[in-house]
Amino acid sequence: MQVPAPFEYERATSVDQAIGLMERLGSSARLVAGGHSLLPMMKLRLANFEYLIDINPLHDELGYIRVGADEVRIGALTRHRELLESAELAAAFPIFRDAERVIADPVVRNRGTLGGSLCQADPSEDLSAVCTTLDASCVIRGPGGAERVVSMAEFHVGPYETAVADGEILTEIRLPRRPGHGSAYEKVERRAGDWAVVSAGAAVWLGADGTIADARVGLAAVGPNTTGIPEISDTIKDQAPSEALYEQAGAIAARSCDPATDQRGSADYKRHLADELTRRTLRKAVERARS
């Protein structure tokens, strides 16, 4: 088996101690949580670090799902399995359970974390698409306990690049709650556990009159980052849900994305999926919002 190059292992004892370590060690250090993206890359020697700081011991501090009336707060070390199994989260945002069912596999989900997924910033990553869809904000803590909060658009600077600077840790994801919500996620994959060919998330908030008060669509694997598509939101806002409306949204998704041809599929096919999955998830999100 391939093995990583030598590094020093450090164990975090608290968030602030980990930040202190990061501050001292600079870019030669990297945080490791579940490790299921980072360690394979280090084994293949695509990434090398002098220090790995294991933040798994912080699970008590950073592993939580707090469902409030206006907001859901999820600790960055919350594991996929915990996200999948949380009935409260599924009730607030059904999209999470849809997505978690198709992320990697059950054993990997025992280790992988929400924060690790977001920080990996892979354009095909599902939870990034979910968080984009739900208009999440990311809490980043730095030296001296200073916290800043950024939107998903700000968080993902580019492929595999985030707004988290040296000496900072992503600690929490905040998801605003609004009434009339329904959401859904669909992924096309070549095989269970594969990365998405394309996946789409949709969230709607219906007004009292049944029209769409707000809607968001997030796509993965169709461009350099997971993509939210404001034009869809603008177009279907204040409209009554209908097949014609979903079709319109799908068409916007197809022309707004920028997929590349690769082993997972042709760019044309991926564009088609952006359309198809946008329609499917919007339809399901509306059904859920109504029920």
Added chain:
Amino acid sequence: MTTVHEPKLTTFDDNDQKPVGHGRMLRKEDPRFLRGRGRYTDDVQLPGMLHLAILRSPFAHARILSVDISAAEASPGVKLVVTGAMLAEKGLAWMPTLSNDVQAVLATDKVRFQGQEVAFVVADDRYAARDALELIDVEYDVLDPVVDARRALEPDAPLIRDDLAGKTNNHVFDWETGDEAATAAVFASADVVVTEDIVYPRVHPAPMETCGAVADFDAIDGKLRLWSTTQAPHAHRTLYAIVAGIPEHKIQVIAPDIGGGFGNKVPIYPGYVCAIVGSILTGKPVKWMEDRSENLISTGFARDYLMRGEIAATRDGKILAIRTNVLADHGAFNGTAAPVKYPAGFFGVFTGSYDIEAAYCKMTAVYTNKAPGGVAYACSFRITEAVYLVERIVDCLAYELDMDPAELRLKNFIQPEQFPYETKTGWVYDSGNYEPTMRLAMDIAGYADLRREQAEKRARGELMGIGISFFTEAVGAGPRKDMDILGLGMADGCELRIHPTGKAVVRLSVQTQGQGHETTFAQIVAEEIGIPPADIEVVHGDTDQTPFGLGTYGSRSTPVSGAAAALVARKVRDKAQLIASAMLEVSVADLDWVKGAFQVKGDPSKSVTIQAIAMRAHGAGDLPDGVEGGLEAQICYNPSNLTYPHGAYICVVDIDPGTAQVKVRRFIAVDDCGTRINPMIIEGQVHGGLTDGVGMALMEMIAFDEDGNCLGASLMDYLIPTALEVPDWETGFTVTPSPHHPIGAKGVGESATVGSPPAIVNAVVDALKPFGVRHADMPLTPSRVWDAMRGQATPPI
């Protein structure tokens, strides 16, 4: 004579029938595996053992300008660094392949595929060895590669094998079979001719255990002990003697437990030779275990056949002739494992299960800048390609004739009274009775109901497909007069010894990789000699402990070694009968064999058990004149013909019209492998092969970019089905014994891998009929299915 068996639900009550002979029986090897006490090659730990890692080429085609190992040699824990130039000084830089070509152990002049071996490091542990690889500095002059086989023979194509004297192009061989003129005449006058270009892409067996070896050379007694992942320990021993110049009696090849083979562990890989060299040079045991990407990019791949299939028929569906032209991509070295006289393996059985008037195949094989191999992945020496071709082209004919594909097949089967049947390409099918097998599969499937359901769904715009494949395999290589690998005949030895207390040990030349030989071979002997399987130890996987034979691949264990085991047991029984006649004081002719004992004809009260005979054979009393003490025998079995199992497979798929994702909803497999030794093990073999079929048909492919970079170098990129992609298999069986095999058994290990891909592809194509699709190539990923739905199906390479 064929018997048809309705499938029976497996209940938990009859799991272990404990037969004295053939029948369902739990496996003798399981207790150690269940406790984590299997012993695979990487589990071997020897005192002072060092670890070896291989530096591989990042380029598909490049000249090596220089290799600087000084930094690697200075790396902590490093004991030895070896380059191709250093091996060349010892005459070890090249080794023979199984097809009489040569392959570089470590590249000296050029690298010819991405992943080719360039240098190796031996160090204290596997981490230190890996670290040092990073420090080897190789300067390359990158050359244009040949990636597409179609380009290989163009006049301006780069020359890959300039190491071969006088070689001026990338041609490996031409081969033909059948009667070209007679076939052309039939085609010229046929009502209907259908032509289709059909690609069988490059796939990889990817057993869960990768390849590896532990070499331990003792300089004092000159003995080399080699634990290795080999399906053919005896053949490997002989080849090591030839390559390394170590006397053959000083080489002991031990194949411990093997974590799946599927053909991947037939060839000798450079890594094994490197481990041997490493042990000789360091005087220590050296372990080499390849990682997964090394396994996928450098070891035996399978297929890579570009086939043009043509079929001629009458308007009412009588198949008259089949013709094919094949371009075979053999990679950078011709490392195909096949009997010498069969450079295309057994592709000659491409006429399938049909009684036709003429057939012809012309094939050209070429070198490309890709890993060598060709025969691996449970293909029965290229029958996978042959069956795929014929079963696909027959479906194309059904499409053109607008005829039901089951009906078309039933109309053209070779009839039972025609066996033994000589095909138009010269293969003599030993026995077969195809229609009952086909009918049983259709009954289990509820074929008529499925077609009705499909019609209803089509009317609603839903995409459902039903695919059929009917295969005849040729397994059990093979008769010495025709078949050898590098001069080694393909007969198998077997030894049986009955101990004084009536317990037995049987020694085999074949090598299990999960097939359950320790159980099956005990059952074969038990059936013949009447000793319970629990009392029979099966010894295999050690060349110092077992008789010579060519190993396990091409489904040959039961047809060849299984026959040897039955015959050696009969030989022992014959001797036992002589001793029994003395014990019972009657003539040999007056004895009846009732399983486990001889009894005096007409007087069941007078009998002696095999156990009593064994004690007598080793005891102090007199034996009949001319009978030596002891109760043992050995034979070397030379099969008179291959065996020809057959089967009927039906696959049902649903396709999501919006996403083009294929779901295999049902799969019905009815196999006829002749006499069945352990039905539980047979069912397991079939299940595994069907899963391979789903993989190849829907997702598996080793792809390359235009620079020759392998795009399937990890299990993240090379997709293998999980439990979620395969249905709960539905199996049934018929029994048509082989007339020439001593117990009538045929061999089944590869049947399902061979038979299932066309059934699945035929099902997908059938589902896409409303779009006018007649053919689409594997792998049928959602993207490629969507292309086909839009009339834009393209070959994968």
Added chain:
Amino acid sequence: MQVTMTVNDVEVTREIEGRLLLVHFLRDVLSLTGTHWGCDTSNCGTCVVWLDGEPVKSCTVLAAMAGGHEVRTVEGLAKDGQLDPIQEGFMQCHGLQCGFCTPGMMMTCRALLDKNPDPTDAEIREAISGQICRCTGYATIVRSVRWASVHEAAAEVTR
């Protein structure tokens, strides 16, 4: 660095490199070779062991990360020489052939039954979907888990 963990109920302390993978710690340092490895990328699942009772892929966990935690491997499934029902099920239903993926499969399936004593076939398939078996075609593995489930429920076998 020094690491201390509990493996199959026994506390072990060893001096290791920080980069040592848990699978190599178990196999090479403790000689518990029942846990296998089959890929570099956490895709095959032959290396599954339990970390604090949860199945994890030990090729993607550092040995150091397991410090202070409890690890259980296939060698720790049988109790006092008595096979666990899941082991018995794999034997009864031919849930293994070459045996290479088997330890990882059994660890995952045992954990499934601990949480869900009567899983459906679909739940069993989902549970093992991160693990590849090249031999069995999975159907007999599903049957093996059901065997264990049925026999445990009927108290015919005990854990």
